[in-house]
Each structure stands twice: as C-alpha cells, then as structure tokens.
Amino acid sequence: MESIPDNLAALRRTITDAAMAAGRAADSVKLIAVSKFQPVEAVEAAIAAGQKAFGENRVQEAAGKFIPLRAKYPDIELHLIGPLQTNKAETAVELFDVIQTLDRPKLAEALAKAIRKTGKSPRLYVEVNIGHESQKAGIAPEGLGEFLASCRVDHNLTVSGLMCIPPREGDPAPCFQRLKRLADEHDLPGVSMGMSADYPAAIRCGATEVRIGTAIFGGRPPA
Numbered sequence: 083m084e085s086i087p088d089n090l091a092a093l094r095r096t097i098t099d100a101a102m103a104a105g106r107a108a109d110s111v112k113l114i115a116v117s118k119f120q121p122v123e124a125v126e127a128a129i130a131a132g133q134k135a136f137g138e139n140r141v142q143e144a145a146g147k148f149i150p151l152r153a154k155y156p157d158i159e160l161h162l163i164g165p166l167q168t169n170k171a172e173t174a175v176e177l178f179d180v181i182q183t184l185d186r187p188k189l190a191e192a193l194a195k196a197i198r199k200t201g202k203s204p205r206l207y208v209e210v211n212i213g214h215e216s217q218k219a220g221i222a223p224e225g226l227g228e229f230l231a232s233c234r235v236d237h238n239l240t241v242s243g244l245m246c247i248p249p250r251e252g253d254p255a256p257c258f259q260r261l262k263r264l265a266d267e268h269d270l271p272g273v274s275m276g277m278s279a280d281y282p283a284a285i286r287c288g289a290t291e292v293r294i295g296t297a298i299f300g301g302r303p304p305a
C-alpha cells in the first residue's frame with residue numbers, strides 16, 4: 083500500500099514521456115487505475131495521491147466499493163471495463179461514468195432502455211475484438227460500422243470511443259494501430275487501450291485512456 087503513490091508518480095512520468103515522444107500533449111492520455119480485487123484502502127491511497135479515474139470489471143464489486151467512496155470523494159470517475167450482463171445494465175448505467183464494454187446488440191438494447199428509464203447517460207465505448215479471438219468478447223472489426231449504425235439508428239445511443247484487449251501473445255502494436263484507425267474512421271474521440279505490460283506502446287499508437295492495475299496496486303488474485 084505504501085508504494086501506491088510512488089507507482090502512480092512513476093507511471094505518470096512514463097505516460098508523459100511516451101506522449102511527448104509521440105508528439106502528443108501529456109494531458110491527452112488519461113490514466114485509469116484498475117482497482118478490481120483491490121481493497122478500498124488501496125483505492126483511497128490512490129485517491130490521496132491524486133488519482134481520480136478508476137476501472138472495475140464487475141458491477142457488484144464496483145457498487146460495494148464505489149458507492150461509499152463516491153459519497154466521500156464526489157469527483158471520482160468510474161469506468162466499467164469488464165463484461166456486462168443485460169440484467170445488470172440498469173445498475174451499471176446508474177453507477178458508472180463510462181461503460182467501455184458495449185459488445186453486442188442485446189446489450190445496446192438493454193443500455194438504451196436503462197438510459198431512458200434512469201435518465202443517466204454514461205459515456206459508451208464499443209469493445210472491439212481486435213485480434214479476432216474466439217474466446218474474447220467484442221465486435222469484430224469488420225462489423226463495427228454496422229454495429230455503430232445500429233446503436234445510433236435503432237437505439238439512439240451515442241458512442242464516444244473504442245476499447246480493446248489485444249491477444250496475450252505477440253506484438254500488440256499492430257492491434258493498437260488498427261483500433262486507432264477504426265476510431266478515426268468513425269470519428270470517435272476515445273481510444274481505450276494499453277495495460278501494465280504495454281501502455282507505452284498503446285500511447286505511441288494513440289491511446290487516450292490506458293487501463294492500469296498491477297503496475298499501480300501490485301498483484302491480485304487471478305480472476
């Protein structure tokens with residue numbers, strides 16, 4: 083826990099360096115601290131060190147930790163970065179500022195309904211299965227245009243970015259470049275890519291948000 087402020091400071095330096103090296107402004111990259119499986123004390127240590135944006139994978143876990151934290155720290159920003167079941171869409175819409183894992187038509191429909199019902203409007207990112215991996219969630223790159231059109235036309239949803247998790251093996255840079263190109267093609271400003279192991283490469287390829295867990299908080303039990 084005592085190393086969290088140091089880890090954050092080191093990350094911010096690396097993020098700034100990678101952004102500058104790519105000719106980008108340091109503040110064009112947002113650091114999302116991924117706090118899944120981490121205790122509230124660890125989140126509070128990060129908040130004390132100036133961290134504002136957090137990412138969680140599970141709606142239930144996020145609600146347990148962040149509803150109380152939100153009351154205490156109103157300017158926290160919370161991102162959902164894990165898979166979302168349609169029956170939790172309403173809870174997710176009420177809890178998260180950004181939902182990064184819009185990955186199928188049924189979920190678009192459920193989110194649209196939840197947004198109408200609650201009056202909340204979280205920013206939405208579409209998850210893209212950038213490496214065409216059968217075990218991974220996400221819209222296939224070839225189907226993205228059609229899916230975005232359906233979100234807009236059929237569900238009146240505004241999508242503001244794309245998110246991806248590249249294959250575990252191999253160089254992630256081509257995947258990052260592909261996601262950035264897709265975002266540009268569709269005029270989407272948000273590009274969420276890069277984790278502890280590969281965020282400098284993601285920033286060089288145009289990431290606007292990097293999602294970092296272990297490099298801030300240390301290890302966690304396997305999912």
Ligand SMILES: *Cc1c(COP(=O)(O)O)cnc(C)c1O
Nearest residue numbers: 116163277278293294295296297
């Ligand atoms: C867990 C997770 C992260 C953070 O991974 P680290 O390797 O710990 O930085 C980022 N994005 C998603 C979607 C995750 O599930």
